[in-house]
Amino acid sequence: MSIKDDVVRYVARLARIKLSEKEVKLFAQQLDQILAYVDKLKKLDVKDIPPTSHVMVLKNVFREDQTRPSLTKEEVLKNAPQRKNDFFKVPRIIEET
Amino acid sequence: MAKDNLYAKTACELLDELNKKTIVSEDIVESVHKRAQDIDKKIKAYVILEKESAIKQAKESTLNKSSGKLKGIPIAIKDNICAKDELTTCASKILEGFKPPYNATVVEKLLSEGAVIFGKTNMDEFAFGSSCENSNYFPTLNPWDLERIPGGSSGGSAAAVAADEAIMALGSDTGGSIRQPAALCGVVGMKPTYGRVSRYGLIAFASSLDQIGPLTKDVHDAALLLGVIAGFDERDSTSVKEDVPNYLDFLVDDVKGMKIGIPKEYFVPGMDVEVEGAIREAIEVFKKSGAEIREVCLPHTEYAVPVYYIIATAEASSNLARFDGVQYGYRCSDAENVLDMHERTRGEGFGPEAKRRIILGTYVLSSGYYEAYYLRAQKVRTLIMSDFEKVFNSGFDCILTPTSPTPAFKLGERLDDPLSMYLSDIFTISVNLAGVPAISMPCGFTKSGLPIGMQLIGKPFDEGMLFRAAYTYESNTDWHKRSPKL
Numbered sequence: 001m002s003i004k005d006d007v008v009r010y011v012a013r014l015a016r017i018k019l020s021e022k023e024v025k026l027f028a029q030q031l032d033q034i035l036a037y038v039d040k041l042k043k044l045d046v047k048d049i050p051p052t053s054h055v056m057v058l059k060n061v062f063r064e065d066q067t068r069p070s071l072t073k074e075e076v077l078k079n080a081p082q083r084k085n086d087f088f089k090v091p092r093i094i095e096e097t
Numbered sequence: 098m099a100k101d102n103l104y105a106k107t108a109c110e111l112l113d114e115l116n117k118k119t120i121v122s123e124d125i126v127e128s129v130h131k132r133a134q135d136i137d138k139k140i141k142a143y144v145i146l147e148k149e150s151a152i153k154q155a156k157e158s159t160l161n162k163s164s165g166k167l168k169g170i171p172i173a174i175k176d177n178i179c180a181k182d183e184l185t186t187c188a189s190k191i192l193e194g195f196k197p198p199y200n201a202t203v204v205e206k207l208l209s210e211g212a213v214i215f216g217k218t219n220m221d222e223f224a225f226g227s228s229c230e231n232s233n234y235f236p237t238l239n240p241w242d243l244e245r246i247p248g249g250s251s252g253g254s255a256a257a258v259a260a261d262e263a264i265m266a267l268g269s270d271t272g273g274s275i276r277q278p279a280a281l282c283g284v285v286g287m288k289p290t291y292g293r294v295s296r297y298g299l300i301a302f303a304s305s306l307d308q309i310g311p312l313t314k315d316v317h318d319a320a321l322l323l324g325v326i327a328g329f330d331e332r333d334s335t336s337v338k339e340d341v342p343n344y345l346d347f348l349v350d351d352v353k354g355m356k357i358g359i360p361k362e363y364f365v366p367g368m369d370v371e372v373e374g375a376i377r378e379a380i381e382v383f384k385k386s387g388a389e390i391r392e393v394c395l396p397h398t399e400y401a402v403p404v405y406y407i408i409a410t411a412e413a414s415s416n417l418a419r420f421d422g423v424q425y426g427y428r429c430s431d432a433e434n435v436l437d438m439h440e441r442t443r444g445e446g447f448g449p450e451a452k453r454r455i456i457l458g459t460y461v462l463s464s465g466y467y468e469a470y471y472l473r474a475q476k477v478r479t480l481i482m483s484d485f486e487k488v489f490n491s492g493f494d495c496i497l498t499p500t501s502p503t504p505a506f507k508l509g510e511r512l513d514d515p516l517s518m519y520l521s522d523i524f525t526i527s528v529n530l531a532g533v534p535a536i537s538m539p540c541g542f543t544k545s546g547l548p549i550g551m552q553l554i555g556k557p558f559d560e561g562m563l564f565r566a567a568y569t570y571e572s573n574t575d576w577h578k579r580s581p582k583l
Contacts, residue, residue: 038407
């Protein structure tokens with residue numbers, strides 16, 4: 001199976017990454033090559049094998065719901081590319097009707 | 098004692114001198130800093146080197162009478178580990194200007210033992226790579242041959258230690274990113290058991306695989322540094338409540354009766370003959386020291402790279418969703434709306450390999466492909482883990498393999514061919530998928546003078562056994578004493 005340019009454009013939109021047409025072509029060709037290699041996994045019969053998402057048996061970790069010190073507003077906001085007062089500033093989200 | 102060449106010493110040697118009061122910490126910082134100033138123009142291991150804050154910490158460490166385990170020792174930190182108010186960018190444009198408001202747990206632990214944070218080291222962007230060429234800053238070069246790569250992604254940390262520009266360093270390892278550069282630069286590097294070291298403050302790549310670990314000049318220093326950074330941390334719920342032994346107790350020259358497995362799948366046709374020769378000789382050293390050597394099987398080894406590039410990219414695509422131009426780092430200019438801002442910020446902020454991996458990871462997780470790729474890879478991961486369990490359950494103490502199929506390759510050689518770059522990690526990736534610990538150490542040199550690395554793989558939480566085996570090998574060889582001519 002080969003990756004079409006349209007698939008790369010679609011996935012890039014899902015991932016919220018703007019690609020140039022040159023990048024679309026290059027990635028389509030490189031992903032083809034990588035997926036062809038990855039296809040060797042299809043040789044294995046994995047029907048009855050349980051999946052591993054994590055090497056340890058993970059359980060939810062709970063703690064008491066107690067207040068404790070956290071970062072200050074200033075510390076949280078100081079890295080913001082744009083801020084207004086105590087908020088992160090972003091382009092308008094809700095459009096006027 | 099002479100104070101101008103302190104940079105060439107190990108942490109343990111320097112701690113001895115500090116304890117004897119023949120030197121103070123500022124002497125070490127001065128010496129290492131001068132060394133870095135002299136040679137980092139060639140190596141480019143550091144992205145930031147701050148002398149003033151290091152000297153300040155060194156003075157505090159000298160004044161402070163408490164006896165920290167790393168009191169006064171300058172340590173370099175990979176650029177994906179958060180240090181409070183220090184630039185931390187993962188060598189990516191998308192994190193330009195980011196100064197974390199907190200320390201990673203490992204940084205806190207270093208500071209509480211009196212260590213001096215010496216600088217941030219270069220890496221492949223977000224740890225995506227095996228050559229340090231995917232950095233947004235510049236490539237780092239191999240101290241043994243300046244036309245070659247140092248390995249990656251912790252290439253800056255490995256090169257800094259190899260070139261005596263750092264006494265010790267921290268790296269991170271998701272598929273070999275500590276061990277492969279350690280091998281290619283001729284230093285010691287360990288990936289601890291998954292959960293051994295807190296990941297709090299390590300900027301995540303693939304959360305089920307990432308671990309922080311030491312890069313050092315010898316095995317003793319690796320044991321010392323791991324002992325400081327290991328342990329449970331309530332801020333990382335995947336760190337494990339398991340006692341941290343005193344790893345220095347394992348540094349004995351004795352492997353009598355130790356059972357070491359040699360996996361036949363790691364000696365593949367096409368493998369570099371000098372690497373294979375060095376590994377065969379290392380096996381003889383272990384035999385002479387009284388270890389029992391047997392061939393073992395890890396039958397699913399050939400599937401490790403494909404499994405990894407599905408699981409690691411899937412996790413990365415999810416982890417890197419947070420870089421959206423809102424809370425920190427780069428934001429594109431003149432966005433029309435929020436979608437445009439996200440897409441252009443990420444399109445302009447991520448480098449080519451980061452984009453490639455996010456696209457691949459998003460693809461294997463997307464509707465219609467999830468079962469064929471992601472779920473299948475998770476199932477094969479189970480098979481890879483059980484390969485290791487079977488070997489260790491049949492009485493083996495550790496497994497010995499080459500760390501990398503080839504010595505350091507030339508700059509640019511694999512940059513346009515992602516798949517050949519991915520295959521650089523063919524011997525290190527299974528270890529992350531299985532969550533087990535492994536150490537890489539020097540075991541020889543090619544005729545042209547490039548270091549060759551050997552990997553020892555252990556049972557979960559049995560880093561001590563690896564230190565014992567590695568220390569025994571080191572005590573009976575002198576590869577670790579060689580230094581690059583710079």
